Amino acid sequence: MGHLxxxxxxxxxxxxxxxxxxxxxxxxxxxNLLHYKNAMCLELDKxxxxxxxxxxxxxxxxxxxxxxxxxxxxxEIREPLKIIALIDCLISMARVAKEKGYVRPQLNQDDxxxxxxxxxxLLELLCSNFVPNDYQSGKDYTHIKIxxxxxxxxxxxxxxxxxxxxxxxxxxxxxPAKKANISMVHSIHSRIHAMESASVNLSAFMxxxxxxxxxxxxxxxxxLVILDExxxxxxxxDGIALLVSALKKFYNQEEFCPHVLxxxxxxxxxxxxxxxxxxxxxxxxxxxSGSNNLVFLYKVxxxxxxxxxxxxxxxxxxxxxxxxxxxxxxxxxxxxTEACSLQDHTPENNDTDLFTINIPEPDD
Numbered sequence: 292m293g294h295l296x297x298x299x300x301x302x303x304x305x306x307x308x309x310x311x312x313x314x315x316x317x318x319x320x321x322x323n324l325l326h327y328k329n330a331m332c333l334e335l336d337k338x339x340x341x342x343x344x345x346x347x348x349x350x351x352x353x354x355x356x357x358x359x360x361x362x363x364x365x366x367e368i369r370e371p372l373k374i375i376a377l378i379d380c381l382i383s384m385a386r387v388a389k390e391k392g393y394v395r396p397q398l399n400q401d402d403x404x405x406x407x408x409x410x411x412x413l414l415e416l417l418c419s420n421f422v423p424n425d426y427q428s429g430k431d432y433t434h435i436k437i438x439x440x441x442x443x444x445x446x447x448x449x450x451x452x453x454x455x456x457x458x459x460x461x462x463x464x465x466x467p468a469k470k471a472n473i474s475m476v477h478s479i480h481s482r483i484h485a486m487e488s489a490s491v492n493l494s495a496f497m498x499x500x501x502x503x504x505x506x507x508x509x510x511x512x513x514x515l516v517i518l519d520e521x522x523x524x525x526x527x528x529d530g531i532a533l534l535v536s537a538l539k540k541f542y543n544q545e546e547f548c549p550h551v552l553x554x555x556x557x558x559x560x561x562x563x564x565x566x567x568x569x570x571x572x573x574x575x576x577x578x579x580s581g582s583n584n585l586v587f588l589y590k591v592x593x594x595x596x597x598x599x600x601x602x603x604x605x606x607x608x609x610x611x612x613x614x615x616x617x618x619x620x621x622x623x624x625x626x627x628t629e630a631c632s633l634q635d636h637t638p639e640n641n642d643t644d645l646f647t648i649n650i651p652e653p654d655d
Contacts, residue, residue, distance in 0.1 A: 292318075293336035295326045388465035391415075396460040396471035402513055403429040404457065404550060408469030411452035412459075415467065422589040426453045428550045429474060433571035435542055435551040438591070439558045440575035441599040445589040446554035447483075449575075450517045453552060454479055457515055476550075477513045480506035482521050496524030503533075507540055514549040516541070520556065527557060535563045542569045556598050 296315070300323055308317060315327040361368060387393065391412070408423040415421040422445075428434055440446050456466045460473040482502040499521060506516045521537070522530025534557065541548050548569050564570055574596035576588040585602035601614055601621075 293328070293341065294332040294339075295328055296332060297324045297326050299324060384464045387412075391467060393465035393467050394470060396456075396466050396468075396473045398460065399472060399474050401430065402474050403427075403432070403472065404474055405470075405472040406453065406456055406466075406468050407471070409452055409456050409471070410467040411448050412455060412467045414448060414452075423469065424449055424452075424589075424591045433569055434548045435538060435567075435570045436553065436573050437538075437561065437564070437570065438552065438554045438573045438575070439556070439561075439596040439598075440554075441577070441585070441587070441596070441603050442556075443603065444575035444577065444587045444596075446575060447519050448589075449591055450519050450552050450554055451483075454481065454515060454517050474513060476515050477511040478509060478515075480510055480514060480516045482506065482516075482518045494524070499524055500533075503537055507537060510541075510549040512544075512547045512549060516549050516551045518551070518553045518555075520554060522555070522557065527559075531557050531560050531563065535560050538564065538570075542567055545569070558595055558598065561595050 295318060310327060311317070314329050316329070318326045318328055320326065404426060406426040409426055410421055410423045426436075426449075428436070438446050438449065452467075456468060456471060457473055457476060458479060459466045460471065461476070466473075480502070482499060503518070503521060506514075506518075510516050518534075518537075522534045524530075525533075534553070534555065538551070538553070538560075541551050542565075561572055572593065572595050573591050574594045576590040576592045577596070577599070578586050578588060580586050585599055585606060601618060604614055604617070605611075
């Protein structure tokens with residue numbers, strides 16, 4: 292296209308060829324601008340050409356030469372890049388350790404983990420009052436920790452931060468803790484909540500079972516196994532049965548039992564597990580405020596916790612009449628009686644009898 296002269300229309304319905312006699316050749320019109328080419332434009336085209344496209348073409352030639360050079364010396368370039376990447380990683384780890392108060396972990400081969408004041412390296416960046424927690428496992432400590440507590444009380448965070456600390460110690464990093472004595476582990480296995488995906492062609496529950504199966508078959512004495520809410524993808528009874536059976540396989544290994552961390556809402560499993568020196572029950576501590584609200588303390592202590600589902604529902608903003616109805620249904624389910632009609636609470640609603648639950652009397 293080259294160089295052009297652009298002029299505005301000088302009168303309505305002007306003759307585009309009016310400038311032909313003056314040596315201007317009409318090329319095109321766009322946005323009410325008439326574009327012409329004359330002898331000067333042709334001379335500029337001849338002397339300068341299309342500079343923009345020449346620049347792009349020259350850039351492409353440079354990039355191509357660079358690509359040819361990289362391919363030719365690929366091996367020689369990759370080796371120093373690996374070293375640079377390693378140095379970059381080490382500098383980043385050192386900087387984070389210094390700025391966030393990480394400590395150098397002690398490593399042992401005694402199959403003992405002792406973490407004092409452990410923290411989650413990411414979540415502590417999001418809150419100024421992150422609550423640290425301890426973890427001990429192996430030899431003089433229990434190998435299997437069953438952790439119960441309400442939703443949002445910190446169970447999953449505790450499991451993940453423990454696994455992250457042990458992993459960081461194995462890659463040579465300082466760890467987010469007050470003190471850490473970490474045993475060398477054979478492997479880390481996790482059963483963490485899985486999202487369904489068409490690319491996997493498995494349901495979330497099947498993915499959970501697959502992860503559990505991998506842990507059961509591959510975990511060694513020094514392995515770490517974290518099980519976060521296993522069994523939530525099926526009925527409560529089935530979930531309890533599967534989880535208890537899996538834990539039985541672990542504690543039956545006795546001195547070869549791996550280090551196992553379990554978080555669950557199914558506190559009923561505690562009734563099906565034996566009294567064993569390998570098993571301990573932990574919970575996330577809480578308190579009740581003056582306004583009768585549930586307050587999480589995020590501190591791991593010994594004991595078995597309730598799910599506090601109704602209190603959590605109140606904190607989440609569910610309306611009081613919904614909570615009241617839920618308590619009635621809960622009571623009816625566990626006393627094997629009929630729940631009163633919902634109409635008794637909302638007489639203005641003539642359709643609420645659709646939600647009435649009638650529990651049949653047991654057969655004689």
